[in-house]
Amino acid sequence: MTAALLRFACPECGALLERDASAGAVRCDFCGARSAPSATPSGGRQYLPPVLDRSAALLALRRALLEEGVLPRSLRGDLRPAEARLVFVPYHVARGIRAGVVERPPEPRPAPVEPEELGGPRARPEPPGPAARRDEARVVLDDVEAAAPAVRRPGWGLETLSPGTLAARSAPRPADVEEVRCHGPILSVEREPTDLLARLAAEPPRGSVRLVAPTVRTVLVPVWRIRWRAGAGLYDATIDAVEGRLLAARAPEDDRHRVPIALGLLGLAALLAGWLLRALVVAPLLLAGAPGAASLELLLAVGTAGLLLVGLFSTFAWNLVRYDAERVYERGQVRAEYLNRPPLTGLDRFWARVFGLLGRSLDPNSRSRDDD
């Protein structure tokens, strides 16, 4: 009902109605009679007129990339917009009245009151009355609303956008398709609102609550999809076209320090291995005099541990140098993402095998099984 425009015939004269009757009462252009849908109206389709034009969106992107720390400082002057496109993303907005009884979570214990002899306040019994009653339930009768994007666009950050908050700055208007398309293309609905309604009805999980008079309307929210260049790379970002908030973005990672960091890691590993060798092997040998069989065993063990340590650090350092990284901004957080890096590299698999063998050889239970 929310995805498509429904056409009906006038119940009085049979003429085809020109307006979407799923949104509410309509008047027949032919006979003038009004008629209303028998089911709860969907609220129809609305759209939020965009506030930011192209140049304002690019400015907002530049500011947001710097403020959120997505763009490395070294690349500040290297941001060149390549393409900016305004698109309307459909959102399902579900509303209803939540009515019923919610069970209270267990109340925290009151803080202990010090006795009067110790200088604390006098412990008073709770006065009788509703405030002192320990109810296990609370009656709710409240309006609830939830919104979710009606399209699947991973990496666009659409989940963080709420049409309700944007409506304060851009009043929703009935969505005339031709008028909306003057601004930009409209993405088609890919998801039905059934999940959203089910989620709204299921919250909160404790108690017996029902959702009364649920309605779903579709709101077309304008967002800017911007492609921009930095260095030789092409990156994309999503900005909401009402408030100019950054929803999602990809940016190059500042990789000038990769090789020094890798070399530093290797140096640190060698230092640690040398320190282990000196503290655990060389110093005891110097103190004890001639090396015995036990000392050689210790030397072997420490040497193996040192090799493992150096190998591990080398793996990390090699992966750091080998794979290119990008900064990804999603849900208000920046993280690094290594492009083309498989979840488990060949070196990772090698080390997993080495530690597996080591663990099995050191596990006393596996030894006893072998003896059996």
Place this chain on the structure above:
Amino acid sequence: MTDGGSFRLVALRCPNCRGDLDGLDSDRVFGCRPCARAWSVEPDGLRDSPLEAWTTREERPLYLPLWRFELEAVVVLPPRARVSLPGGPAPAERIVPFPHPRAWITAFALQGRRRFGDPGLHLTRRAIEPPPAAPGTPPPLRGAVLTRAVAEQLLPATVLAVVDAREDVAGGRVDLRVASATLALVPFIRLPDGGVQEPGGGMKYPPAALPDRSALQG
């Protein structure tokens, strides 16, 4: 009525007098002023209820619709003791009568009931005795978005909310019998900031509580 897949279109003409029914496009209940009837658009067609307006001394009141249900209700609560003594009687359910003869359900669109309050719940809690209906033709009905059937679904929660002030209603159920339902046009006082106040100096509701304020005020 015209078939249209999941729902039909219902002509907004009074089945009694064939006159046009009052109401906004987004409404679900439409009024016939000459017949003083409120017609709910239900899935199976139009369903009528009496329509009346409260008398008021206000010069320019804003008439907002509320459902008034004359009812008898009891809340059946689980026994306090979970287990019975050996040889003793089984723990009995407790029956708490609903203390008022009527309940009110807000029929107009309201936003943030928990934050701003719910006029229907306030009138129910205060056990408001409705004033005599204003003589003559009632004012135009606008903004009634809850049908009678939907309003009846909210009755158990309203009854529980009143009883909750005296008893812990955890695990309770409501048994109710509705004698009659009337759509009342309650004259709210217009406030300078665009909000409204319940008649008789009751609760005030800011403009943010009334999403369709401009349409309601005509």
